[in-house]
Amino acid sequence: MKTRNALILTCTLMVATATSASAPVSAAPGPETPAGNSAGPGVGFDAVVPAPVSAVPTPGVRYRITHKTALYSDAPEVGTQFATRLRRSTGYPIPIVGKPPRDGISLRLTGGVPGGDEAYRLEVTARGIEVRANRPAGLFNGVQTLRQLLPYAADSDTVRPGPWTVPGGRITDSPRYPYRAAMLDVARHFFPVAAVKRYIDQIAFYKINHLHLHLSDDQGWRIAIDSWPRLATYGGSTAVGGDPGGHFTKADYREIVAYAGARNITIVPEIDLPGHTNAALASYAELNCDGVAPPLYTGIEVGFSSLCTSKEITYTFVDQVLGEIAALTPGPYLHIGGDEAKSTEPADYRAFMARAQASVAGHGKTVVGWHEIVQAETPPTAVAQYWGTTQNDDAVANAGRKVIMSPASRSYLDMKYNPQTRLGLTWAGLIEVKDAYDWDPGAYLTGLPAEQVLGVEAPLWSETLRTSDDIEFMAFPRLPAIAELGWSPYRTHDWDAFKRRLAAQGPRWKTMGVDYYRSTQIPWPAGS
Ligand code: TNX
Numbered sequence: 272m273k274t275r276n277a278l279i280l281t282c283t284l285m286v287a288t289a290t291s292a293s294a295p296v297s298a299a300p301g302p303e304t305p306a307g308n309s310a311g312p313g314v315g316f317d318a319v320v321p322a323p324v325s326a327v328p329t330p331g332v333r334y335r336i337t338h339k340t341a342l343y344s345d346a347p348e349v350g351t352q353f354a355t356r357l358r359r360s361t362g363y364p365i366p367i368v369g370k371p372p373r374d375g376i377s378l379r380l381t382g383g384v385p386g387g388d389e390a391y392r393l394e395v396t397a398r399g400i401e402v403r404a405n406r407p408a409g410l411f412n413g414v415q416t417l418r419q420l421l422p423y424a425a426d427s428d429t430v431r432p433g434p435w436t437v438p439g440g441r442i443t444d445s446p447r448y449p450y451r452a453a454m455l456d457v458a459r460h461f462f463p464v465a466a467v468k469r470y471i472d473q474i475a476f477y478k479i480n481h482l483h484l485h486l487s488d489d490q491g492w493r494i495a496i497d498s499w500p501r502l503a504t505y506g507g508s509t510a511v512g513g514d515p516g517g518h519f520t521k522a523d524y525r526e527i528v529a530y531a532g533a534r535n536i537t538i539v540p541e542i543d544l545p546g547h548t549n550a551a552l553a554s555y556a557e558l559n560c561d562g563v564a565p566p567l568y569t570g571i572e573v574g575f576s577s578l579c580t581s582k583e584i585t586y587t588f589v590d591q592v593l594g595e596i597a598a599l600t601p602g603p604y605l606h607i608g609g610d611e612a613k614s615t616e617p618a619d620y621r622a623f624m625a626r627a628q629a630s631v632a633g634h635g636k637t638v639v640g641w642h643e644i645v646q647a648e649t650p651p652t653a654v655a656q657y658w659g660t661t662q663n664d665d666a667v668a669n670a671g672r673k674v675i676m677s678p679a680s681r682s683y684l685d686m687k688y689n690p691q692t693r694l695g696l697t698w699a700g701l702i703e704v705k706d707a708y709d710w711d712p713g714a715y716l717t718g719l720p721a722e723q724v725l726g727v728e729a730p731l732w733s734e735t736l737r738t739s740d741d742i743e744f745m746a747f748p749r750l751p752a753i754a755e756l757g758w759s760p761y762r763t764h765d766w767d768a769f770k771r772r773l774a775a776q777g778p779r780w781k782t783m784g785v786d787y788y789r790s791t792q793i794p795w796p797a798g799s
Contacts, residue, residue: 332439386445450726451757543608574613
């Protein structure tokens, strides 16, 4: 069988340069650790990912979280999450109090922080820690930074000895782009709610603020649709390789949306149209031009399926499905795929996409589509997601539409790191950490005006992935690289600095049980 691997063979072999581990460091910061700005190795102001806009340590100053430390928050959800986390690892009570404490942590919506809803200011003095923001999203982001200033053990699920020291200083921070996303393909293999929540926790730590869920494909339909129930019950019954299928009930989906929302993440649901639809075509014979339902599909070939663009029932189907998804989704975007419609004639593709986009608008949402969508007429608000392997695509660059940058040869988390990587594909090349990091989304696509870039996304396709361990191994450490491209000002872009900051994440992932790829490009601390 021809697979994607055979489709694009230009795969540059990156030779991973072995970097010797830096000075041995211990994961147990304490008074013996070097004095100055750091509460311990890898937890200083110079170890935060994504790099903040400005971080100024106060030499010699530190705050210590103790059994007396209390927490105040103007955003109850953000405060509760952080206090819960601290209680688990420190064993301290960390009471939530009604006004900013004298000795403690204050998360305050004071306004006046430059940089918008997601911006924050963080100040650590000997007396306490204060995060200020305009909106809860900013406080959430500030807390993620604060977590990286704490000793590694602070993210443990069990009580650890401490001490719980935070280096003194001030951080002022806000994002480069409003859209910073990860994508999870739950169609090729299904991942249950718990696995999606686990990934949400992991990506939120790096200030990712959108999770694109690829909910339907040839191999499976993963969301219950009341008006077309067989999509989920039959179309969702299998997966790649004959592995078990599954689908989200509407209650499951709402649970994911709420969980994500509490972590500053907007869900972007994708129903891939008009290709990548075998699961739907298998579920309902009337969606096929010949009226015959094909069998369910468990291979990884692409481009063979298409909805029947000449049948009116197809548009009823599309409108009802998108209507139900829109009703479940508080975020502004509906992703309608549009990629690799190799079995749809170009004219039919354009006509179909025009109507599908009208449906999206009719349900009050903004269209996102893979970049092929620019071949159809799009409303001015439509967003194209670039997934090409080159830096040249005039049709996308000149479309006058916002673009999400997810170039496959840089940001596809399902590409292997090296020829030996046990998971993943290679059609877009091998992607080592440096390849994932070392590009500029604002200047990557030739001719695309910088202001047209809405942000970045790191898609994770799941043809070869079955478990959370698999997800984590492919996403870490590349996801934080893409997250940094989305958040940090480009003037902070520096591979040598990044790899040191990234190295400091290793012990955190180890503490959290995240199964990451120990790239030889990164000087991981000993023992991580
Ligand atoms: C391309 S990128 C696809 C997916 C595959 C992926 C595998 C895009 C829009 N389509 O259907 O899962 O490659 O890497």
